[in-house]
Amino acid sequence: MSARTQFLLALAGAGRAPEDRAMAREQLADIMPAVAITVEAMNHAHFTADTNDWTMEKSQKFGAAALTLSSPRIQPEKGMYSDWFYFSASPLGMTVSACGGSNRAEDQFDVRIAPEGRYEVATKDGKQHNVRTYTLDTAHQVLEQFGGWMRRNFDEQAMARIQSFVPRVEESKRSLMPQPKTNWFGPFTPNT
Amino acid sequence: MLARTQFILAHTGMILQPDAMTLGRERLGDVMPSIAILTEALNNAHLIIEPENWTQEKHSLFGPAALTHDINMTQPPRGVYSTWFHFRNETGGFTIHAGSDNDQPKLKETTFMVDVNAKGSFDFLTQNSHYGTVRKETLADANAVAVKFGEWMQRNFDIATLREVEAWVPKIEASKQSIMPQPRSDWTGRFAPSKLTA
Numbered sequence: 510m511s512a513r514t515q516f517l518l519a520l521a522g523a524g525r526a527p528e529d530r531a532m533a534r535e536q537l538a539d540i541m542p543a544v545a546i547t548v549e550a551m552n553h554a555h556f557t558a559d560t561n562d563w564t565m566e567k568s569q570k571f572g573a574a575a576l577t578l579s580s581p582r583i584q585p586e587k588g589m590y591s592d593w594f595y596f597s598a599s600p601l602g603m604t605v606s607a608c609g610g611s612n613r614a615e616d617q618f619d620v621r622i623a624p625e626g627r628y629e630v631a632t633k634d635g636k637q638h639n640v641r642t643y644t645l646d647t648a649h650q651v652l653e654q655f656g657g658w659m660r661r662n663f664d665e666q667a668m669a670r671i672q673s674f675v676p677r678v679e680e681s682k683r684s685l686m687p688q689p690k691t692n693w694f695g696p697f698t699p700n701t
Numbered sequence: 702m703l704a705r706t707q708f709i710l711a712h713t714g715m716i717l718q719p720d721a722m723t724l725g726r727e728r729l730g731d732v733m734p735s736i737a738i739l740t741e742a743l744n745n746a747h748l749i750i751e752p753e754n755w756t757q758e759k760h761s762l763f764g765p766a767a768l769t770h771d772i773n774m775t776q777p778p779r780g781v782y783s784t785w786f787h788f789r790n791e792t793g794g795f796t797i798h799a800g801s802d803n804d805q806p807k808l809k810e811t812t813f814m815v816d817v818n819a820k821g822s823f824d825f826l827t828q829n830s831h832y833g834t835v836r837k838e839t840l841a842d843a844n845a846v847a848v849k850f851g852e853w854m855q856r857n858f859d860i861a862t863l864r865e866v867e868a869w870v871p872k873i874e875a876s877k878q879s880i881m882p883q884p885r886s887d888w889t890g891r892f893a894p895s896k897l898t899a
Contacts (some may be wrong), residue, residue, distance in 0.1 A: 656712020
């Protein structure tokens with residue numbers, strides 16, 4: 510049973526409340542696609558190689574989509590990206606990591622779910638030292654902090670490039686989604 | 702662009718904030734599957750006749766899943782349900798309506814309604830069978846809407862019914878999962894907590 514449904518039943522007086530962490534992890538999953546899309550757009554925006562030289566194999570291995578979610582993490586070849594970014598989800602949180610030559614104050618944006626279900630956000634420098642830490646109540650606040658991290662760590666030009674890639678990345682994700690056999694899962698999306 | 706992605710980018714100062722209503726609706730979309738599953742479980746728990754005696758046609762027209770999501774809010778034939786529940790997905794929110802053969806369900810609050818307002822907050826309302834307002838509140842968070850739904854269930858159903866609802870939920874969740882095809886890549890599935898639980 511999903512933690513949210515279990516939570517509602519418990520509120521109604523039937524069954525036990527889910528573990529706070531499970532509930533928070535489910536809510537974090539709601540915002541993860543938007544974060545992962547933005548991270549993939551960052552990789553596109555920092556791509557420096559000439560795509561004419563790219564083979565299909567190279568694209569599958571080191572293209573922005575593959576690199577973003579690679580697990581274990583793949584390091585791109587020299588000259589492919591000026592900087593590159595990983596998004597990783599774990600049972601208790603998510604991490605966005607920046608790599609490359611830029612002198613960025615905060616290389617990492619890390620979210621851990623505390624036992625009581627709150628979100629512990631830490632940004633870290635290249636030596637893994639905490640730069641900023643926050644404890645947040647909602648996944649939506651995590652999203653705000655992620656936007657703040659971007660604002661502090663990218664210049665306006667990079668931001669404009671990232672922004673221009675977002676709709677294309679979103680579209681490519683949609684094209685990977687098959688049509689469900691019924692429209693059950695579709696009705697709740699605001700776009701339908 | 703997803704309202705949430707726009708929200709991230711807006712925090713960088715590059716673009717405008719998404720329309721508050723659009724963002725609110727996207728957030729409401731997160732909690733709606735759980736609420737719809739529970740509504741369908743309510744229909745299962747209020748079914749009077751044995752489904753084995755149903756024809757395929759009757760089942761596809763008036764079975765709990767069909768009835769829950771019936772956009773025309775069809776009334777089932779008499780004697781099929783003691784009370785039935787329609788879950789209606791709307792552009793600006795959602796509504797749950799309870800009905801019965803007597804047109805007077807025993808519930809104190811027969812309608813549970815949520816509308817996303819222009820500020821992106823959630824206007825929640827319950828009504829009695831005469832459409833008189835019973836409870837009304839504006840909520841800041843979609844999770845608070847879910848809490849209101851849990852409390853609505855607690856006020857309007859006895860423990861025996863809630864136990865039945867609880868028993869139905871895993872079966873309904875499994876049936877919803879079974880009608881989901883596998884995506885061509887694992888992109889969409891990889892953030893689901895169930896895939897990551899250690």
